[in-house]
Amino acid sequence: HSALTQPASVSGSPGQSITISCSGTSSDIGAYNFVSWFQQHPGKAPQLIIFDVSNRPSGLSDRFSGSKSGNTASLTISGLQADDEADYYCSSYTTKKSPIFGTGTKVTVL
Amino acid sequence: QVQLVQSGAEVKKPGASVRVSCKASGYTFTNYGISWLRQAPGQGPEWMGWINTYDGNTKYAQNFQGRVTVTTDTSTSTAYMDVSSLRSDDTAVYYCARDVNLAPATLQDYWGRGTLVTVSS
Numbered sequence: 001h002s003a004l005t006q007p008a009s010v011s012g013s014p015g016q017s018i019t020i021s022c023s024g025t026s027s028d029i030g031a032y033n034f035v036s037w038f039q040q041h042p043g044k045a046p047q048l049i050i051f052d053v054s055n056r057p058s059g060l061s062d063r064f065s066g067s068k069s070g071n072t073a074s075l076t077i078s079g080l081q082a083d084d085e086a087d088y089y090c091s092s093y094t095t096k097k098s099p100i101f102g103t104g105t106k107v108t109v110l
Numbered sequence: 111q112v113q114l115v116q117s118g119a120e121v122k123k124p125g126a127s128v129r130v131s132c133k134a135s136g137y138t139f140t141n142y143g144i145s146w147l148r149q150a151p152g153q154g155p156e157w158m159g160w161i162n163t164y165d166g167n168t169k170y171a172q173n174f175q176g177r178v179t180v181t182t183d184t185s186t187s188t189a190y191m192d193v194s195s196l197r198s199d200d201t202a203v204y205y206c207a208r209d210v211n212l213a214p215a216t217l218q219d220y221w222g223r224g225t226l227v228t229v230s231s
Contacts, residue, residue: 038155045222046155046221047221048218048220089154091218093215096172097214103154
């Protein structure tokens with residue numbers, strides 16, 4: 001299992017929607033519905049924003065949504081805001097009984 | 111509120127060992143596991159290992175088996191990670207995270223702020 005593949009960067013204007021993809025294999029994303037997404041601002045710890053493919057932790061904005069099709073998961077951020085500018089990482093449980101993380105995507109708000 | 115407070119930055123020479131601590135508060139320590147992860151500069155997190163804080167059972171990623179040891183002190187709600195035989199490519203920020211049991215998977219729902227470990231001669 002090497003890292004899940006994400007685009008290096010995605011950008012959008014305030015108010016727009018953007019989607020970040022996370023590509024895996026039949027041994028991770030394709031095998032389970034245990035996909036999570038984390039937001040990480042510079043110098044800060046990762047914060048959980050999506051778990052079990054599409055569930056949000058209590059109190060988290062519904063502007064963040066997740067989905068999965070086959071071996072690829074996606075995170076959509078709608079109504080893009082300046083504070084959404086951060087790095088985003090996907091994660092999946094694997095058939096090796098451990099989690100694997102993505103390569104990371106830098107989101108820029110234009 | 112859930113807090114995981116980690117020990118401070120460390121600078122080590124190649125071949126040395128390092129211990130990172132993680133003190134939990136705001137929840138019942140033995141109701142959740144603790145995972146340890148690391149993040150090298152410009153890369154995504156990498157899961158290293160996990161401990162069941164209730165019974166001390168551990169699991170390690172294959173890459174770290176034999177070089178990483180995770181323990182806990184339930185009397186102080188503190189988890190520890192020891193890494194031995196440090197190499198320059200072990201330079202990274204090391205995180206502890208609270209682990210929620212979603213059997214068979216676990217979910218790292220709260221993370222500490224990280225501990226920078228620099229390995230340099």
